[in-house]
Amino acid sequence: MTESGSFGGEDVAQRWFPVAASSDAPFRHVAQAKLLGREYAIWRADDGYVNAWENRCLHRGVRLSIGQNEGTELRCTYHGWRYSSRSGGCTYIPAHPADAPAQTICNQTYRCEERHGLIWVTEAGTGELPRHAAFGSSTSEDASLALRALPLNAPASLVLEMLEAYPAHTAAEATGSHSFQFQVADGDGGGVVAFVQPVDEAHCVIRPVLVDAPPDSRRLEVLRSEALILNRFREVVEQEAASRPSTPVIERDILPVLGRAASETSVSFAPSQSRTELRVVVTTKTPVADGVMSFEFAPIATPGEPAVLPTAQPGAHIDVQLPNGLIRQYSLTNRSGDQERYVIGVKLEPESTGGSTCLHETVREGDVLAISAPRNNFPLRRSATRTILIAGGIGLTPLLAMAETLHAAGQPFEFHCFARSQAHLPFASRLEAMGASVTTHLGLDPSQTARAIEQALGRHEPAAHVYLCGPAPMLDAAQQIAADSDWPEDAVHFEYFANTNEVDRSSSFEISLARSSLTLSVGPGETILDVLRSNGVPLDASCQQGACGTCVVELLDGEPQHQDVHLKPSERAAGDRIITCVSRAAAGERLVLDI
Amino acid sequence: MALTLYSYDLSVNCYKQRLLMSILGLDYETVLVDFFPGLEHKGEAFKAINPLGHIPVLIDRPDDGDGDDFVLRDAHAILVYLAAQYDESGQWYPTTNARLLGEVSQWMLFAEGTTNTASAARLHDNLGYDFNIDEVRAGAHRLFRVLDEHLWFREQEGQEWVCSASHPTIADLAIFPDVILSEEGGISRLDYPALRRWTDRVRRLDGFVLMPGIQPV
Numbered sequence: 001m002t003e004s005g006s007f008g009g010e011d012v013a014q015r016w017f018p019v020a021a022s023s024d025a026p027f028r029h030v031a032q033a034k035l036l037g038r039e040y041a042i043w044r045a046d047d048g049y050v051n052a053w054e055n056r057c058l059h060r061g062v063r064l065s066i067g068q069n070e071g072t073e074l075r076c077t078y079h080g081w082r083y084s085s086r087s088g089g090c091t092y093i094p095a096h097p098a099d100a101p102a103q104t105i106c107n108q109t110y111r112c113e114e115r116h117g118l119i120w121v122t123e124a125g126t127g128e129l130p131r132h133a134a135f136g137s138s139t140s141e142d143a144s145l146a147l148r149a150l151p152l153n154a155p156a157s158l159v160l161e162m163l164e165a166y167p168a169h170t171a172a173e174a175t176g177s178h179s180f181q182f183q184v185a186d187g188d189g190g191g192v193v194a195f196v197q198p199v200d201e202a203h204c205v206i207r208p209v210l211v212d213a214p215p216d217s218r219r220l221e222v223l224r225s226e227a228l229i230l231n232r233f234r235e236v237v238e239q240e241a242a243s244r245p246s247t248p249v250i251e252r253d254i255l256p257v258l259g260r261a262a263s264e265t266s267v268s269f270a271p272s273q274s275r276t277e278l279r280v281v282v283t284t285k286t287p288v289a290d291g292v293m294s295f296e297f298a299p300i301a302t303p304g305e306p307a308v309l310p311t312a313q314p315g316a317h318i319d320v321q322l323p324n325g326l327i328r329q330y331s332l333t334n335r336s337g338d339q340e341r342y343v344i345g346v347k348l349e350p351e352s353t354g355g356s357t358c359l360h361e362t363v364r365e366g367d368v369l370a371i372s373a374p375r376n377n378f379p380l381r382r383s384a385t386r387t388i389l390i391a392g393g394i395g396l397t398p399l400l401a402m403a404e405t406l407h408a409a410g411q412p413f414e415f416h417c418f419a420r421s422q423a424h425l426p427f428a429s430r431l432e433a434m435g436a437s438v439t440t441h442l443g444l445d446p447s448q449t450a451r452a453i454e455q456a457l458g459r460h461e462p463a464a465h466v467y468l469c470g471p472a473p474m475l476d477a478a479q480q481i482a483a484d485s486d487w488p489e490d491a492v493h494f495e496y497f498a499n500t501n502e503v504d505r506s507s508s509f510e511i512s513l514a515r516s517s518l519t520l521s522v523g524p525g526e527t528i529l530d531v532l533r534s535n536g537v538p539l540d541a542s543c544q545q546g547a548c549g550t551c552v553v554e555l556l557d558g559e560p561q562h563q564d565v566h567l568k569p570s571e572r573a574a575g576d577r578i579i580t581c582v583s584r585a586a587a588g589e590r591l592v593l594d595i
Numbered sequence: 596m597a598l599t600l601y602s603y604d605l606s607v608n609c610y611k612q613r614l615l616m617s618i619l620g621l622d623y624e625t626v627l628v629d630f631f632p633g634l635e636h637k638g639e640a641f642k643a644i645n646p647l648g649h650i651p652v653l654i655d656r657p658d659d660g661d662g663d664d665f666v667l668r669d670a671h672a673i674l675v676y677l678a679a680q681y682d683e684s685g686q687w688y689p690t691t692n693a694r695l696l697g698e699v700s701q702w703m704l705f706a707e708g709t710t711n712t713a714s715a716a717r718l719h720d721n722l723g724y725d726f727n728i729d730e731v732r733a734g735a736h737r738l739f740r741v742l743d744e745h746l747w748f749r750e751q752e753g754q755e756w757v758c759s760a761s762h763p764t765i766a767d768l769a770i771f772p773d774v775i776l777s778e779e780g781g782i783s784r785l786d787y788p789a790l791r792r793w794t795d796r797v798r799r800l801d802g803f804v805l806m807p808g809i810q811p812v
Contacts, residue, residue, distance in 0.1 A: 026792065028795075031788055032784070227748075231744075
């Protein structure tokens with residue numbers, strides 16, 4: 001023993017500690033752990049990734065360890081907020097089904113590693129989890145077996161002190177220069193390394209690991225005999241602890257780290273320093289239908305930082321900065337909580353302005369691209385009783401993310417995919433994996449399409465929602481069919497690829513910014529968005545053609561001339577918001593904006 | 596046969612019966628007893644049914660009105676009767692396997708212990724019952740420690756349930772409510788990871804039902 005065992009003077013926040021056994025995080029379970037006074041929710045996603053989070057929901061502070069592990073998301077049991085594996089970002093707030101949670105609502109995550117059958121966490125460490133000499137130099141040589149962990153009602157310092165006299169082992173020696181690991185030789189291979197997890201002032205956990213696992217035939221016997229020895233040791237230590245006056249040994253205040261929780265829903269006034277602030281690498285580029293290429297983007301790892309992409313919800317899109325200087329928007333196709341990568345589908349449009357051509361012809365696997373964080377103006381209501389997804393052609397991409405999210409959660413949905421032929425149907429194998437929930441409609445003319453949509457919709461039922469994405473004529477027709485079948489407007493959600501209407505930019509008018517006390521002029525050829533930005537008013541925007549809705553601003557007074565395809569008829573009629581990249585006012589009029 | 600359960604929604608002992616009857620798919624009628632604050636179970640009318648003044652009580656009434664009502668009190672006794680009488684699989688109370696039956700009885704007695712400690716702490720904290728709270732909490736921790744170690748080794752053997760069988764028994768159902776609601780009595784399960792995993796398994800059983808304070812998994 002080379003140190004006193006007290007934590008004074010050491011920067012324990014930099015150090016790695018075991019907080020659980022790997023077997024404590026089985027499929028679809030949330031484990032509860034505590035280290036140095038701080039509680040953690042530990043859960044393994046279905047892809048094997050282990051998450052270590054501050055054990056409280058950002059909403060009401062309820063322990064996440066009593067929540068539900070849904071495979072890629074953790075759901076708080078209290079009000080159903082969902083958080084994504086890896087990033088910890090909030091993916092859904094049931095009380096605000098129509099709004100995507102802001103990127104700023106993000107749980108506090110901690111770095112976490114699995115080794116020797118244990119889950120290790122560091123509060124603030126930036127270095128790698130150090131290797132322990134007893135286990136050999138590489139993980140492949142590790143033949144260890146984690147023994148049963150033993151929680152003790154005794155401070156870690158006392159346990160470390162008494163481990164020196166660990167009864168069953170004669171040649172006890174401390175390893176390394178610090179006191180949290182303790183190696184004892186027992187004449188049977190490499191012996192046991194006992195890691196001590198300081199829980200709080202009066203509690204700790206001994207996590208012993210047998211350096212060389214016994215043969216399977218003796219495994220249970222060894223586990224039992226080691227547990228028996230440790231149980232006896234615990235009795236002695238706890239008796240000693242009870243007889244000593246309690247002195248707090250961990251002199252630190254544990255304040256919960258609440259992650260980042262700004263307002264509950266997206267606000268579009270956040271300054272956008274750069275539209276494409278993330279760097280990703282193109283890991284795969286695969287054809288997924290005639291003229292459609294899928295691109296998979298992975299985060300670029302920085303040493304000491306986990307490689308995690310920002311949280312995306314189903315329906316979200318990203319801006320992609322292309323090598324030819326263009327910025328284009330693409331929907332993410334992967335489901336909520338699948339934060340390892342982003343997958344987009346790009347249809348080659350030879351007659352377009354060059355975005356899809358550049359991606360198809362110039363961008364290769366291994367290239368690094370700049371993208372924006374995901375934005376979601378097309379959120380999925382996850383508590384609907386009936387969800388209908390209607391996709392035309394490449395409009396399938398955001399709906400695929402929705403379908404896979406619902407499929408993974410075991411919630412019912414009806415996904416109707418319209419395409420010219422089977423060969424034109426993107427991501428057919430992923431559609432097939434969802435079985436009977438997916439219906440494909442191939443080679444239909446407009447009137448057949450209309451009939452199929454009418455049948456798919458049927459009559460509206462309470463808490464039923466339909467999501468539409470596809471070419472403009474199909475969306476226009478589908479909205480009309482929905483209205484004719486008595487679907488209320490707030491149950492019909494749509495996303496246009498592009499605004500194909502001709503935009504009139506000829507008027508000259510004024511805008512008054514109510515919160516900023518500024519009055520500005522918008523001249524012919526300018527947009528409200530241009531004028532705001534050139535006057536130093538930061539406003540987030542994405543497609544800049546009136547399709548995506550990112551640059552929406554609340555309107556307090558004035559008669560807007562809407563030219564976007566994002567707002568619904570009732571939103572237009574209400575006159576309380578405006579899409580600033582295309583819509584404006586008549587000549588000589590004034591709009592009062594709530595910014 | 597027509598089953599009637601005298602029950603109170605917040606009682607762990609009544610919940611044990613609802614849980615088993617739901618798992619077995621049994622229809623039954625509920626007579627709600629105003630346990631708190633009415634103390635109806637201590638009144639004269641209820642004592643005519645159970646002189647001990649405890650809930651739950653089960654009445655099994657012959658359909659044809661022929662024969663006497665069968666009246667049974669005490670939570671764990673009712674579990675034994677319901678499983679032995681109505682469980683066609685014979686798994687929940689395995690009367691034909693002497694060793695397993697012995698184990699079930701052993702853990703049913705253990706459940707008396709968790710009820711008298713963990714659930715007593717809950718009554719103290721929730722309803723102001725006069726128990727020595729430190730003593731009952733310490734008692735619950737002693738039992739949870741034993742059960743956690745037992746269940747950890749069961750997992751190491753590839754088994755999931757309290758008794759030595761590949762299926763759950765009424766012993767699991769008798770212990771489960773005392774464990775899952777322990778935090779209402781100030782008893783943390785932080786130190787019992789194997790116990791926490793077992794509560795997930797119970798909550799995933801077909802026919803599982805909730806009671807107030809228990810979250811789905």
